[in-house]
Amino acid sequence: MSRTSQRKNAISKKRESLSTEIKPLTSQEREQLRAALLRSSEMKSMQELETASLRLLLLKKKIQLCLVECDWHKKDDATESMLIANKRKLLLEILEFYGQRKFKSLDLLKHSFRLLWCNLFRALPDHQAMKTAPGDDEMDFREPAWEHLVIVYEIAFHVVTNTEIDKKVMQKHLRGRFLQNLINLFASLDDREPQYVKIILHAIYGRFMALRKDIRQYLCEFCYRYIYDSKCELNDSNSSIVWQGIPEILAIFCSIVQGLNVPVKSDYHVLLRNVLVPLHKTYHLDAFHEELVQCCTQFIVKDAHSACIVLGGMLKFWPVTSALKEQLFMDEIVLLLNACSDYIEQFGCNKAAAAATAQRVVAEEEEEDESEAYVLSAKELQFEAIIVAVIHRLCKCMFSPHHQVSERALLIWKEDSLKLCLDVFGDQCWSTVHTTLQNMTEKYWLPDIRQVAKNVLADLQRTNPEFFKTKTTVDESRNCSDSNVDKKPKPNPNERNANADGTKSDSWRSIKST
DSSP states (O other), X not given: OOHHHHHHHHXXXXXXXXXXXXXXXXXXXXXXXXXXXXXXXXXXXXXXXXXXXXHHHHHHHHHHHTTOXXXXXXXXXHHHHHHHHHXXXXXXHHXXXXXXXXXXXXXXXXXXXXXXXXXXXXXXXXXXXXXXXXXXXXXXXXXXXXXXXXXXXXXXXXXXXXXXXXXXXXXXXXXXXXXXXXXXXXXXXXXXXXXHXXXXXXXXXXXXXXXXXXXXXXXXXXXXXXXXXOOOOTTOTTGGGGGTTHHHHHHHHHHHHHTOOSSOOHHHHHHIIIIITGGGGXXXXXXXXXXXXXXXXXXXXXXXXXXXXXXXXXXXXXXTTOHHHHHHHHHXXXXXXXXXXXXXXXXXXXXXXXXXXXXXHXXXXXXXXXXXXXXXXXXXXXXXXXXXXXXXXXXXXXXXXXXXXXXXXXXXXXXXXXXXHHHHSHHHHHHHHHHHHHHHHHHOSOHHHHHHHHHHHHHHHHHOHHHHHHHHHHHHHHHHHHHHHHHSOOOOHHHHHHHHOHHHHHHXXXXXXX
8 A cells, every 4th residue: 555545544434533423312311301391391592591501501401301311113002293393492492592593602512413413313214115106206205304304404504604703613523423424314215304414504505614624525435336336127116215415516516617717627627527427327317417417517517628528428428218318418518518518619719710720731831830830630530539429429319210310319409509510620520410301201110200300301401501512413414423333234144255265166157067
């Protein structure tokens, strides 16, 4: 192991040791707190106390009582029902205190984090154990303890955004296991909970710059588990729940990318290559495709050359067996090309400049200075190759046996971004596009699609009449040459054999007469 890796491991272990992990309640403590919570209605409210020290002491006692875990499966029981009602009343009183004022007490901060640990971090239900109807599009699971959890999440937001506490002290409580457990709550089956987790995590990311790299790492690890561990179970109606939390994480990534400085650092390109692009190959892409497209589009706005990474990954993971995903891919291609349209226009100008330089060199038969000549860079050549490959893939989609895929691939040529690509890269693409459309007007199995192909071909002909005029001239000359070859008389093989050798024919006659 190298010294650099050893140093990184030592730093990570040191960070983990600095993180504060709260121990759970013992059985004796739990029984004592349950008994005290049943009598919590006898406690005074904090408004009734005059001094701040007494209010702070009473607040700590009420926080201590809220560490009790209620059994929501027995909420019809009189004792449990009283515990649930008393705890909710105490949580609302604590939330009111945090919402009205900021606190500086480090001891109160420890009590607050213990409240968050004991109430938020819990075992989540298994999605495979949930029973839903096969035709039910909405998840019908609701967290039983949500009445308490939503208040605890509000308290958590006020705690992590408290500006009176020193950042280094707050980071000690947030770093490590707290962040990991918080991000794991994205997997909650109740679709309301990931929204609150996103808000709190976004607040932490915006305030604590030292924790940003750790947060990105934990979010990537959550996405890795979904990408590489989830399986498509066709007979399981609950398999669609495994993507829970991915849309919220992508929303966080999108806001992160929007705030990046140009040029984009390599760490974020790793995020693009290892997380965002592989998410295109997952089974539940339609559940979070909108958020994924926003992330990729923001990356391209910041760095246009990152389109090569996204488009190249989409070509690699192209869903040839899924008509729905193919249509999603084509819609995304249009949006990505719209995002980098300025770069494509600039590429067209550079390409024209390089072609003009080459023509000048040939005409004058002398080499130009390097300062005057323009040569396309390796990145520009790579971008051109990717765009050409995308256009060829779209041509294959036009001949798809699925009529919806074929129709979407045909209508895509009416987009301005695709027309711009044909103008810039037409020397490598026009012939393929024209040939595919011409074959579709004659050979596609559905008459309606053939009519759409004719309309698209006519529209492209108005866009680039010079290509079609040249194409028509070439086809006519080719047809004329073929007709001339057909009109030329063919030699008779019998006559050629008879006159090829005169001696042979004379000897044959003499033998025949004899």
